[in-house]
Amino acid sequence: MNILERTHLEIIRAVDQCGSLTAAAEKLHVTQSALSHAMRKLEDQFGTAVWHREGRVLRPTQAGGYLLELANRLLPQFARAEEQVGQFARGERxxxxxxxxxxxxxxxxxxxxxxxxxxxxxxxxxxxxxxxxxxxxxxxxxxxxxxxxxxxxxxxxxxxxxxxDYEQVLVVGHQHPLSKLRHVQPAQLTDETLITYPVSLDRLDVFTRFLTPAGIAPKRHKRIEATDIVLQMVASGRGVAALPRWLVEENAERFGVVPLRLGPRGVRKxxxxxxxxxxxxxxxxxxxxxxxxxxxxxxxx
Amino acid sequence: MNILERTHLEIIRAVDQCGSLTAAAEKLHVTQSALSHAMRKLEDQFGTAVWHREGRVLRPTQAGGYLLELANRLLPQFARAEEQVGQFARGERxxxxxxxxxxxxxxxxxxxxxxxxxxxxxxxxxxxxxxxxxxxxxxxxxxxxxxxxxxxxxxxxxxxxxxxDYEQVLVVGHQHPLSKLRHVQPAQLTDETLITYPVSLDRLDVFTRFLTPAGIAPKRHKRIEATDIVLQMVASGRGVAALPRWLVEENAERFGVVPLRLGPRGVRKxxxxxxxxxxxxxxxxxxxxxxxxxxxxxxxx
DNA sequence: TCATTCCATGAATGGTATTCATGAATAAAT
DNA sequence: ATTTATTCATGAATACCATTCATGGAATGA
Structure with a gap:
């Protein structure tokens, strides 16, 4: 079915580079005879010569020239592929x-x-x-x-x-009435607007581990995607949120927000x-x- | 030296298209075992799998995905090359x-x-x-x-x-004094400007077969490359030229030029x-x- | 659970690529 | 002109390797 193989392109390129079959054979670590046979077979199958044999010099025919171009185009891709797969194998890529x-x-x-x-x-x-x-x-x-x-x-x-692991804390604005407490109780959120990420409630620890066990719900529940928008909302007194302590502390100065422990023992995550x-x-x-x-x-x- | 061969790409593509080794084997007209062995060897040489074997389904690994892309890129070029070389062989291209x-x-x-x-x-x-x-x-x-x-x-x-074959004639303008003659003699060009193509004199028949044998030279000799410029010059009476009769006749009307036989018997070429x-x-x-x-x-x- | 489908594997084989040995042709050197 | 050194082509022998055959295990779906 397939007649043209990578090997043939390899030979054609080597002959072009080395100038002779013999030299190409050496480069490819085989005998001159091997190349001669291989190309002879290819030419038979194609029905056309790859080189003009003029004396002892090989000049590419038109088909040969075409194949040489092909070789110069494809062979580097083979080489690169082998290299890259090698990297995959070694877990480098x-x-x-x-x-x-x-x-x-x-x-x-x-x-x-x-x-x-x-x-x-x-x-x-x-x-x-x-x-x-x-x-x-x-x-x-x-x-x-x-x-x-x-x-x-x-x-x-x-x-x-x-x-x-980190502690999940309530974050409130600087002037928020709760901001001076050491920790907050569920009931104290009854009149608050709670801001959370837009995910289902059972994945929000404020609910699952703080409000819901106490049977409490906040006055309003707002969902916001971006963390810094949440912090800005909180800073401006528009609501409170539950976030990791480290995140709040990192932004405390910049936004003017305060972290509060959720319950006396806190919520650890x-x-x-x-x-x-x-x-x-x-x-x-x-x-x-x-x-x-x-x-x-x-x-x- | 080379591990990756066209065959491997062929297999990888066929498996992707057919969904299984067995189906791919049928498509490629070989046994499933042949493909299994071939790919096993390739994987051994690369040191990485091409497919994840999950149950009986083959899912490409990252290396496999990479090779699949390569196959889709290179195989059409192989196919095209074989087709084109076939055309070279049949003398169609x-x-x-x-x-x-x-x-x-x-x-x-x-x-x-x-x-x-x-x-x-x-x-x-x-x-x-x-x-x-x-x-x-x-x-x-x-x-x-x-x-x-x-x-x-x-x-x-x-x-x-x-x-x-054709006759080489002298071409002169419509109102040129010679224009009424049936043929022209070398001596009649003594006072003319002769326009020719810019090639050596020994390749100009006006000289080799008309003027030189008679020992005559024209007053001036101008060299112009483009045929229609020559005709325009002749038409405007700026000189005479020697051209094939058919060429002159084709342009006689358009430019207003006249063909004259060179000597009584003409110059045949x-x-x-x-x-x-x-x-x-x-x-x-x-x-x-x-x-x-x-x-x-x-x-x- | 059974039948079916798929892939992997080891041994055998058949094919084919490679080598070896040699010849013919050309180019370079004497 | 001869000689010498290259180069490619060729046929036969060989060694290698891809393919097949036969089989087993594993997973899927009825």
Whole structure:
């Protein structure tokens, strides 16, 4: 079926470069005879010569010239492909698709990703936020390779590792009446506007671990996507929000907001990094996990 | 040395298209086992899998995805190459490089070339006018494939065929004193300005076959490249020129010029088409010669 | 649970690419 | 003109490797 092979192009190019079959044969580490036979067969199959044999010099025919051009175009691509697949094999190259199920974690993620990109220049990092089947499904379906989530779900084949823990706090404006308290009680939010990320209630710890157990609901509930808009709203007294303490503290000065403990003991949270057990063999994925662990050690809460 | 072969790309693409090794094997007319072995070997050499084997479904790995892209890019080029070389082999495709050693023949050439181009859409026609080693040398050195010349030079390996004969005439303006004569004598040009193409004198028949034998020279000699400029100059009485009769007659009305026989018997010329004997096997070259012959039969002088 | 479909594997084989040995043709050197 | 050194082509022998055959295990779907 196929007559033209990579080898033929390799020969044609070598002959062009070396000027003779014999020299080309040496370059390709085979006998001159091998090349002669190979090209003879090709020419027979094509029904046309690749070279004019004039004395002992080979001059490309029109077909030969065409094939030479082809060779110069295709062979580098073969070479590059082998090199790149080699990089895939050694785990030096790939793409790391990270799924996020945790809004405020974006900030944390950036702190891991930037040194990671520097260390693994051949790995593309891709962050996704929306999944049809949920984060776990996306992980299983190979839609993503890593999942950043506060809700580890133990399934065979998946591993979840805590990489970050922090306290979830209420954030209020500087002049807010609650701002002087050491901690806040659920009932104190009855007349407040609560601002959250636009996700379902059961994924909001303010509700699941603070308000709902006490049977309390805030006066209003607003959903806003962007974290700094949330902070601005809070700063201007338009509402209160629940955010990680570190995030609030980082922005306290700039926005004029204050963190308050949720209940006397606070609400502690953990962020997990989930991955498929089998993908742990991939160097660049493991490297990411290690970077995340290192970060946790260097920045304990 | 080389691990990745066209075959592998062929397999990878077929598996992608057919969805399974078995189906791909059928498409490629080999056993499923053959493909399995082939890809196994490739994977061993690369050190990485091309597909994730999940149950009985094959999902491309990152390396596999990369190779699939490569396959979709390169395989069509292989296919196209085989097709084109096939055309070369059947003489349907090529490039015909025509050398011109005869200025006024350009008009004639166009009449052959335009139907030729229509009949042989895959043949590129290239017309060259300048050669370092002369037309014959260019023909020998494969710089051109056909030579249009008035001077056939018989050499072994070369063939010259007369394809066109015509009378070379003197052309003068409508009101020129000579314009009423039936023919002109060399001596009558003593006071004229003679316009010729800018080539050496020994290639100008007005000199070699008319003036020089009579020991006559014109008052002035002007060299002009473009034929219609020559005609305009002649029409405005600025000089006389020697051109093929058919060319003059074609333009007699438009420019207001008159053809005059050179001497009582006229100067008859022949144009030859030269080619390398061995290239006569090439279909599209032979076709050109046949077209030229047909034209001669259809337009006898 | 059974039948079916798919891929992997080891051994056997058949084909083919490569080598070896040699000849013919050309170009360079004497 | 001879000689010498290259170069490519060719046929036969060989060694290698791709393919097949036969089979088993694993997953899917009825």
């Amino acid at each position: 790939g793409s790391l698709r990270i799924g996020m199920e945790c809004h405020p974690c974006h900030q944390w993620l950036l702190k891991i990703v930037s040194p990671y990109l520097a260390a693994w220049p051949d790995v593309d990092v891709d962050v996704k936020q929306e999944f049809q089947l949920g984060g776990i499904g996306a992980l299983f379906g190979h839609e993503i390779d890593l999942l950043v989530t506060p809700d580890p779900l133990h399934k065979p084949g998946l591993v979840f590792e805590p990489v970050f 953990q962020i997990f990094l989930g991955y498929r057990e089998r993908s742990y063999g991939t160097d660049y994925l493991r490297a990411f996990l290690e970077l995340a662990r290192d970060y946790q050690v260097a920045h304990p809460q | 090529g490039s015909l490089r025509i050398g011109m050693e005869c200025h006024p023949c350009h008009q004639w050439l166009l009449k052959i070339v335009s139907p030729y181009l229509a009949a042989w859409p895959d043949v590129d026609v290239d017309v060259k006018q300048e050669f370092q080693l002369g037309g014959i040398g260019a023909l020998f050195g494969h710089e051109i494939d056909l030579l249009v010349t008035p001077d056939p030079l018989h050499k072994p390996g070369l063939v010259f065929e007369p394809v066109f 022949q144009i030859f088409l030269g080619y390398r004997e061995r290239s006569y096997g090439t279909d599209y070259l032979r076709a050109f010669l046949e077209l030229a012959r047909d034209y001669q039969v259809a337009h006898p002088q």
